Amino acid sequence: MKYTQLGRTGLKVSRIVLGTMNFGPFTEEAESHTIMDAALGAGINFFDTANVYGWGENKGRTEEIIGSWFAKGGGRRDKVVLGTKVYANMAASDNAWPNHDKLSAKNIRRAVDASLKRLGTDYIDLYQFHHIDRDTPVEEIWQAIDVLVQQGKILYAGSSNFPGWKIAQMNETARRLGSFGLVSEQCLYNLEERRAEMEVIPAAQEYGLGVIPWSPLQGGLLGGIIKKEAEGGRRAGRAAEALNDAAARARIQAYEDLLDKHGLEPGEVALAWLLTRPGVTGPIVGPRTADQLTSALRAVELELSEELLASLDEIFPGTGPSPEAFAW
Template sequence: MEYTQLGRTGLKVSRIVLGTMNFGPHTDEASSHALMDAALDAGVNFFDTANTYGRDPRGRTETIIGDWLARGGGRRDKVVLATKVYGGMGGPGAREWPNHDRLSALNIRRAVDASLQRLRTDHIDLYQFHHVDRNTPFEEIWQAIDVLVAQGKVLYAGSSNFPGYKIAQANEAAARHGRLGLVSEQCIYNLFERRAEMEVLPAAREYGLGVIPWSPLHGGLLGGVLRKEAQGERRARGTSALALEDPAVRTRIGAYEDLLARHGLEPGEVALAWLLTRPGVTGPIAGPRTAEQLDSALRAAALTIPEEVLTELETLFPGPGPSPEAFAW
């Protein structure tokens, strides 16, 4: 496993990030623990979760991770642990009290203590703001983070789903008071969805944030979905099924799968490996449900995509181009 610095920090993290959203809803606790053991054995040291993951109830995923960490064996010391704050914990249909969600100083304080309890640890290495809170000034957010850093509960702060201008606002507010500011941005970014290249990635590079792409397979669209349909393995669902309703998208995905088949490459592994070639990307989030999916992600980390394939991928999935040239003269 290769390691890199997380943005401008001295923190070293694996080029593949273990995403845990499936732990609980789709992967039971024993299997989730086995996946974390296997990931750690393979050198993956960067684990990502969120306080709202788990569905029934929300927070279940953090509890599964906490139970795994509590088994000892140096697990906590080896892992760079990242979680998130923003969403309410009540779930669909539940009553949410005021101040029980978003990024007020009060909710940040409440949420971090609850996450620490579920994770069964005394600190979170990377505490990420899951979404933009337009009603809370960054001065208040950074004041709350200052307290958590002083208490030893949080080491670094990151963002998720922030547009480029909010990354700039957050770090300019931090700089005015001599704070470190955001060190990472977790955004949707993959071969099919490249709009982050216009503003988010340039802002992240300018301010020294490591980029952690989520949905690297775009909901399975880039994971060999047409081949699996043809073989009767699994039909497309969710975002990939909606995308494939467009004949032009189906044609493009078919060309993508045909290209990689000619070169003996697996679509899902190429989609992950392509992200590792992109400037500023720390590592994509692989969210396995099974051991086979984890093994595929690990192979992707070691894969070198031939130049001719990279060129053809650029033709199939052209990026928007740099801003402002992408939308102006």
């Protein structure tokens, strides 16, 4: 496994991030433990989750599954760089009391203690803001985070789904207050969806944040969906809906044809492409089975030629960074 540093921290993390969103809703606890053991055995040390994962009546279930895996011992917790998130309304319905969601100091304090209990640990390596909160002053957020760092409950703070301007605002405020600031940004980024290149990734690079792309296969769209469809696979979800657009289908067909010519698997190439991108720490993969994890691991060792990278840019040209992306 290849490793890199997480942004401007001293943490060494694997270039593949194990996403756990499927643990609970789609993958039972025993299989989830098997996947985590396989990931750790393969050298993946960066695990990502969120307090809301489990969804619906089972919000928090995913953190509980990770906690029961840690409880097996064997140095599991010490070997893992653990990231979780805060923001969501954790009530079973949307009828929560005020201050039971978002990024108020009150909710951050409540949420971190609840996550620590579910995870069965006394600290979180990377505590991430799942979305921006337009109501809570940035100064209040950093005051709450600084207290958690001083208490030893978290090591670093990161963001998720933040626009470039918010990354700048958060870190400029942190600088003024003497806080450490954000160290990472989780963003939607893949071959098909490259808008993060305009402002989010440049902002992350400017402030020394690691970039952790989520949905690297665009919900399966980049995982060989047309070929699977031709082989009798079931069409479902957003990826299948995207193929109803003629232009999108043409791009994906060209993508699959190109990789078929090179004897490469689409999903592995999509992951490997992200590992070539400036500023990227590592993409999040969310396997439902151990076999899916094995496929993701192969992407780390896959070397993409300059010719292939140029061909991918022709199919998925992206927007380019700002301000050039806005040029007339």
